Amino acid sequence: MVSKLVNFLARVLTLGSISSVLGTNDAFRSKCRCLYADPSCWPSDAEFNSLTSKLSQPLIYPIPPESACYPASNPSGNCTEVTLNAFDGNWRSNQSGSMQAPNYETFIFPNGSISACFLNATLGVPCQQGNVPPVGVDARTPEDIQAAVAFATKWNLKVVVKSTGHDYLGRSAGRGSFLIWTHNMKTISYNASFVPEGGSSDVTYNGKSFLLALTLGAGVQWHEAYDAAEANGRVVVGGIAPGGSVGAAGGWIQGGGHSILSPHFGLGVDNAIQFTIVTSAGFHLTANAYTHADLFWAWGGTYGVLTSVTYKTHPKEPVIFIAVQTAFSSPAIAQSIVSNFISFHPSLTDLGWGGYAFFSSSSFTFAGLAPNTSWADANATIKPFFDLVANATSGTAIETTIPFDSFYSLYTAVLGAGTGQSDGIGENVELASRLFPRDLVENDSERVAETLLSVNNTVLYQLSLKNSLFLSASPNLVIAGGAVSQVDPDSTGLNPAWRKAAAHIVFGGSWPQGSTVSDIRLVQNTVKGYLSVLEDLVGPGGGAYFNEASLYEQHFEQTFFGDHYSKLQSIKNAYDPTGLFVVVEGVGSEKWDNSVTCLHV
Template sequence: MICTTMFRTMFRLVARITMLSWVPLLTRLVALASSTGSHGCKCISTDDCWPDASAFAKLASEVSQPLVQPFPTASACYPVSDPSGNCTEVQTLWGDGNWRSNQAGSMQESNYETFTFDNGTISACYRDTALGVPCEQGSVPVIGVDARTLEDVQAGVKFARVHNLRLVVKNTGHDFLGRSAGRGSFVIWTHHMKNITVHDTFTPFGGRKNEKYSQAITLGAGVQWHEAYDAANGANRTLVGGLSAGGSVGAAGGWLLGGGHSALSPTYGLGVDNVLEISIVVASGEHIKANSHKNTDLFWALRGGGGGTYGIVTSVTYRTHPLQQVIAGFLTTSIKSSTPGTPPILVKLISEFFRMSPNLSDAGWGGYGLMAPSAPGESLAMQFVAIAPNSSWSAANDSFLPLIANVASLAANSSIDDGGLLNITFASTFPVESFHAWLTQFIDSGTAETGGNVMIGSRLLPKALLDVNSTRAAETWLGLPGITFHLVAGGAVSKTDPDATGLNPAWRKGVLHAAFGSGWPEGTSSADIEQIANGIKQNLTLIENLSPNAGAYLNEASLFETDFQQTFFGNHYHKLKAIKKRYDPTDLFIVPKGVGSEDWDEQLHCRRRK
């Protein structure tokens, strides 16, 4: 329904502009009113408003590839008596992140392919066919555009806008918030936009002629980190980028838009600190470039405002850094314990690691730590692997060897009679040819990291906490399941103006990005999954009480944050939302726990009533 005030305003405009006919004007107004959908809802595949075959046929004639009809990852194994595809491939490559990214309907974590109805019924497609559950679409989008060109993206955006569709944007499906999926949705799949250009010199659009960046690199929306690293290494350059088995994470999408952490971040900053220009299709269908000269408000928002929120990124240009030797550091431990619960020696070990982390990041060390099961009969062990780029061996040892020495002292004074025996199983530092070589030799060690069902939570651990209360922090985090500690802040990250980008300012005070998580097997009931979710919620309360308003990395965080606006975006939230309204006034782009999502119901189907 168009309001009376709106009619009056528009009729006054008609009276003043005699060349504009009132008939087409009213037609535009009706179209505008209907664009918000019936009762403020987006259109999904089960609604009567869903486009008919002729509409999709017209869209198909406008894009370079046939429309894609995604299916859940395990669909090739159904029906069991007559598989519709290569079920052997599904079973063999289930945990391969790169294989999953090549499937239009695959999410990297299987639970984001499922959908739970209000009555507790789960719509899913399980790999284990013996469960006897039919394969259903779940939250996997039903149809969309396999985008290969800018024009493909624009055609898809226009179609979704005209038909008021629930739209999702997907590249690889690496997402712990489920932003790459949506029940009954229309998808624009950017995975095959693989163009890579290495520039001898690069001047941002609208920049001064003397503003030149040497050896910048432009990555298409579908480029993954293993492809980006290879290209940069071939040009004798280093890129600040993400880490995953096989390098399957996308390099020019959600990783960057959420901040983008890296083992190189303490030396060179986060992804948002290294981007020079972003090309994006916004809700109007216009293709624009955002940088420090053009569309500066959008450029600010895109650097930390979250993926799938402001439009569809088609390419990103990053600055690069010289290819040079790095120093690698390794520390692994194991603990034998004779007491139940968390061994006191483990608390001391993690407390010491926490306490020394700010010094390590200030010295340029960046890396990853986790608690992993030891040998049978032993407790958890800590493993920490890190690098110091742009550092001499002697300088790196001056900062890393004290950690090894302090842990060795703890081990020498530990006793099984006092609750636990700490052993250092491996500790070393040594030069490695380059960051790329480090990834290839020591990190990129497999593919079995995806395909599970998992919920996580996380926090940025600020320097103030680690300096003053590392023991309490260790005790709190050791009470959580599946914990990891990423040394990806501090150093150069802390030296950047907190308001220079739309990123949560909490990043500039953090040192460690810490996460925890829980998983479950296929076929678990919705009631049991809800219990797991309740455990996540309780643990979120614990870590928030430990360091209030410390913030979290929104790309690796929980859907159950009670104040996601503050936790993910800090005091930048209201500005981010104002910029979103400027470029996406009808919320064509809306994602779970993204900017503006509080205005929509949990499924992002209908607007909440105010």
């Protein structure tokens, strides 16, 4: 019983200024970034050799990891290793040419032809570079990043930055681009008396003039960060994914960073107290509330290359794991259970509970945790919902609560070592999502449930992502509300919609490797339809989580950044005036084409 629920949860989530170098290459006057092997602008071998002399590591030449299986008759590499690990997030993150969702390793040309390298080499399709950057820097130090940034600036290269490749918008890949790979920046330090740079001992934090803080290098992943926090008897707010493979100091925090602990302790941005960053001018800056405070405020955009993030930590507390799983025997039962959960769960987040609910017209699953409460109190809180589910399903539902002595104990039991494989990793996937305001789910839960369930009645739903077109059920991420709502909406550059949200709703679509472009477009158009449904249901101003969202947002400025966008744009212009770090649907990207390669004329 418990194993089924556990398995289900495991599937879940010093250089000069710019003006001093602009004149060194006429390519800077171009409206487009220089792409790989363009004879008019691409650096020579001698120039790359010069760059190598300034780095701590040799240059890397990323390739799709699946290339080891080609040719099918005589594989060029260890295809067995690739086959065994292709769906493991930690293995994929260790490959410089890999994305967690391999569709972002793939490039579709305007004429409909595809450049890709599929895991199944017997499809008869040649292995090609696709969207994988052909060359890059294996950054181990801030100086490596500074050298890479200076080189990219001099030659007007298109730059992408990647740590683990957990990116549902494909921002850490780019055809013909120059990669800055931060995955191996693994420094971790714990400081029991941390004071932010420039801070004063006169300023107190929870009654103390210092913080118990964890500083993580840009390549640290959450399983490493959780281990470090546990070793020091503390808890840090972080991401949830099988094996803890998500990066802790990269895209996760720049998008705001939601967590199963967010209703209790806030979002990642609410727990970050300092970061260091290399800007497009090559400066390695420290940003916090006292120095470069504007940059520190501007979480939610891309302003440079993060080299570290410092998080406040929290005391260890007991947690209760809560889970319920059931099938629906009729639409009326589905409507009753889902609408009751939707209206009920804000009261859970008020108590600091967090979790993930997955529902379709045929089934419902919720897995979450209740922090810092007794087993008896947790049971009393969840009992009304458990009773409703039990009565509606004639006692056939699986319902359980399990006490753990800490979040770390729960995490290691459910998502720790050996649980890195997941249906969502190594599979083609695109998403559509929206933050759902609290007043909507509390006051109109029947309509919300009816709409979401009716959407799922019109799509093909398969449990396996590997063998068929897939159009997903609705995950209701209970990672908003509670402590998230108690933060001043203007205290960070994060979309203020987060502070009014009760949950984040996500739809997704996937397709098997080797699909035709027409089949891929069919799924993508369905995902666009999901987005339209969510927009109609939530209305304007609902917002979405920048890291789990749609590539088809018509007004990304409002969706991801809300009324903070103009200020964020000003900060972007100050720290990255040439748009070296522009990304799809990121701050400033409205000036660029869809591939963020050429400026609009």
